Amino acid sequence: MGQTADPSKTSPLVLTNPKGLFDPAPYGFSHVAQVAPGTRLIYLAGQGGESETGALQPDFRLQVRQAFQNIRTALESVGAGVGDVAKLTMLVVDHTEEKLRIIGPELDAAWNGGMKPTCTLIPVPRLALDGMLFEVEAVAVLRA
Numbered sequence: 001m002g003q004t005a006d007p008s009k010t011s012p013l014v015l016t017n018p019k020g021l022f023d024p025a026p027y028g029f030s031h032v033a034q035v036a037p038g039t040r041l042i043y044l045a046g047q048g049g050e051s052e053t054g055a056l057q058p059d060f061r062l063q064v065r066q067a068f069q070n071i072r073t074a075l076e077s078v079g080a081g082v083g084d085v086a087k088l089t090m091l092v093v094d095h096t097e098e099k100l101r102i103i104g105p106e107l108d109a110a111w112n113g114g115m116k117p118t119c120t121l122i123p124v125p126r127l128a129l130d131g132m133l134f135e136v137e138a139v140a141v142l143r144a
Contacts, residue, residue, distance in 0.1 A: 012039040013086050013141040015115050027100075028107045029119035033086040035141050042084075042140040044074045046091065048132050056131050061102050063134045068110035071138050080140045082111045087139040088119040093132070095123035103134075 015030040017023060024031055035041075047070035049063025050056050057063045075081055092099055100121070107116060117138075127135050 012036045012143050013084060015086075015117060025116075026104070028104045028116045029088075030116055031118065033118045035086060038144050040142045040144045042075075042078055042080055042138075042142060044071060044138040044140070046089075046135040046137040047071050047074065048127065048129070048135045056129065058131070060099060060133045061106065063132070064103055064106045065110075067134055067136050068106060071136060072110060075138070075140060078140075078142070080142055083114060084140040084142055085117040085138050086141050088117050089137045090119065090121045091124050091127060091135040092121060093124055093127055093134070095121065 012035065014034045014036075016032045016034065017025070017030055018032060021031050047067045048056070049066040050070070051066060057066050071085075072082060075084065090103065092103070103121075127133070
């Protein structure tokens with residue numbers, strides 16, 4: 001049922017899935033993120049499927065993959081990794097369960113099969129740029 005250790009004694013972030021709630025693992029998230037006192041919160045702006053040059057991937061799966069890679073790049077820039085992420089918010093244009101079946105494996109690959117953070121998926125009619133189909137923002141936790 002996930003980790004249960006006191007986050008202040010082991011890690012600045014502990015993800016758990018309490019008894020009495022369904023198992024969210026197949027859907028790529030955890031129910032609870034505990035953040036220890038004295039930590040530093042890192043907020044990442046929404047990342048889409050754009051490459052470093054600003055080119056937008058044409059395909060939903062490729063945009064999701066690139067967006068998660070962009071999250072990893074942003075995390076690495078501050079000395080963090082995917083295991084430090086407490087919360088994701090995903091925005092999906094014209095969301096369907098088919099798109100959810102794409103997001104899950106891409107998220108699992110980006111997280112190297114590890115426990116996923118808490119997450120909210122929000123269906124939207126459009127995003128900032130024409131052709132943009134997916135955006136994800138993150139909140140990470142590091143020791144102060």
